[in-house]
Amino acid sequence: MTNLIDIKGVTHAYRTPNGPLPVLDNLEIGVPEGEFAAVVGPSGCGKSTLTRLVAGLMKPDAGEVWLHGELVKSPRKTVGMAFQNPVLLEWRSILDNVILPLEIVSPSMPRAKRRERAEELLELVGLTGFEDKRPSELSGGMRQRASLCRAIVHKPDVLIMDEPFGALDAFTREDLWQTMHELRAKEPFTAVLITHDLRESVYLGDQVIVLSGRPATTQYIMDVKYPGEGLRKLDGLYTPEAAEMLSILREQIRIAQGRQPGEEGAH
């Protein structure tokens, strides 16, 4: 299978007043079309840097990032992004926030069509009836739902999410995990999710990529064999199969953090 995202031998260091700070070291990641890759690793290892490289917001010192068979050299319109803070524009309604990327990427699309597309997505995430509200009138979870709609409204090649559920309470987060699966079932997309939550990585990921401590290398890749058939269910996280996967990942994080087996501190 060909990969939609190919990160080949990517190495990068930031220039700082104290000299170069190596963050990525010969990173190798491949994400096939339609797959969901969850990336975990110790704090500060370079996960957000990786998302900037895939989005074309910066260029690596060495190595290549390929997206849909094209070398990424500049910012890409075909990438959707969602962050921990949804950054919705308060002076626009929820509907107009979701429409925004279409105004930029598809300026010739008639207003009625844009509206239709945004309404369809808002319905998928359970926000019908909130189209005309301002962001501050919604809860954090609802804002994040709207932000996910905005990230995929223009049907990007890839959705990049940097801890999008990190600031939400546990129940809202689990609701949004389910929404992600429902969205994917109706609107298949390729995704890279940065997360600190190993359960989230197993529930959402087709593969979980563990990065080593900084400078990050690809330390371990898990192909997730999620228990059960069809749309993933949260109950699957409480099975022995999931416990086994989480145990392996926890151990890998310990190694990435430079800790001894069994030592506390992993997620």
Ligand SMILES: Nc1ncnc2c1ncn2[C@@H]1O[C@H](COP(=O)(O)OP(=O)(O)OP(=O)(O)O)[C@@H](O)[C@H]1O
């Ligand atoms: N523009 C920059 N200039 C200099 N150093 C930077 C820059 N951006 C990030 N860094 C440093 O590079 C390292 C990796 O940062 P990055 O944000 O990619 O890590 P991360 O794994 O996403 O972190 P976290 O898990 O804490 O969110 C950190 O030490 C950070 O301080």
